Amino acid sequence: MVIAAHPDDAEFSFGATVGRLAAEGTRITYVVCTDGSQGGEDPDEPxxxxxxxxxxxxxxxARHLGVAEVVFLGFRxxxxxxxxxxxxxxAREIRRHTPELVLAHQPLRSLVFPIGAxxxxHLAAGEAALAAVYPDARNPRAHPELLSEGLRPHVVDEVWLPGHEHTDLFVDVGEYALRKTEAILCHRSQFAASADPSADIAWVTDRMRANGAAAGCAYAEAFKRVVTGSHAAPGPQTAPAVHAEAAGEGSRS
Structure with missing residues (x-):
């Protein structure tokens, strides 16, 4: 499951990883939190x-990347x-779709990356996603009305957040780097004033190339991995940076 604040956030943050996971047989659901109504340059457009x-x-x-379903929550x-x-x-969507892996925004402001991150x-969606994973989705006493909807508690195994300053996981995205940029360009309304949308997002490929150099491959996406499953150990979670294989074939994300 990918939890994103706005339409297009999933592609910018996770698009190549999503493409790889989908190609390897993972069923992926997008949950988009807002209605995207602030994402335009024309103040008179309804x-x-x-x-x-x-x-x-x-x-x-989402179709371009092989995503199975898109859920829009419609918050302003x-x-x-x-x-x-x-x-x-x-929590409702997590219980409904029972993902093993959730990809979400980082809940902490980065003072290193550009302010748009x-x-x-994004910060609100990241914090709410982590709270929904733990404790809400797994706690039968949280939002008890979900039980009456037939949605039983579910434990998510792990969460991947954009690495920013805290990277400890690289995913080799290889050929899916191009698919990511193609998916970003599907959001045509966000490039309405641009003479060259492809040039505007050249930084996306540059970042994947830089991550790849750190991971020992051509292109990579970088994450902070948070283990949230039943056997997550207490205390700080630390791990060396790794050149990761994507999640297993047939898993739910």
Missing amino acids: AERLTATRYEEQRAA DGSLTADTALRKAL SHPD
């Missing part, structure tokens, strides 16, 4: 029309908070 456009672009990008763009309502909505909605 929010409902922009949301409809962005939802369709997100579906197209620009106003996301890690409150009980968002945590409950995410720390959009307030």
Whole structure:
């Protein structure tokens, strides 16, 4: 499962890994928290029309990467908070889809990466995702109404967050680097004022190439791996940087 704040965040943050996992047989669900209505340059465009456009672009990008399903929660763009309502909505989707792996935003502001990585909605979505994974989705006493919906508690094995300053996991994405940039360009509304959208996102490939150099491959995406399963050990989780294989064939993400 990929939990993203806005339409297009999943592709920018995780697109090549998603493409690889899907190609290897993993069933992937996107959960997009907001309606995307702040993601435009025309102040006169009706929010409902922009949301409809962005939802369709997100579906197209997801299809390009092999994603099985896209869920839109519809919270207002620009106003996301890690409150009980968002945590409950995410816990519902986790229980419904029972993922082994969740990919989500980092909940901490980065003072190293460009400020866009720390959009307030990203931070809220990251914090709510982690809270939904632990304790909400696994605790039968959290949001008891979910039980009445037939949604039993579920334990997620691990969460991968964008590495930023805390990388301890690299995923070799090889040929899927190109598929990632193609999926990003499916979000045409976000490049409406651009003369050359491909040039605008050259930094995406540059970053994957730099991660690849650190991991010993051509292209990689970088993560902080958080073990959240039943056997997660107490105390700090530390691990050397590794050149990782993607999750096993047929798993649910």
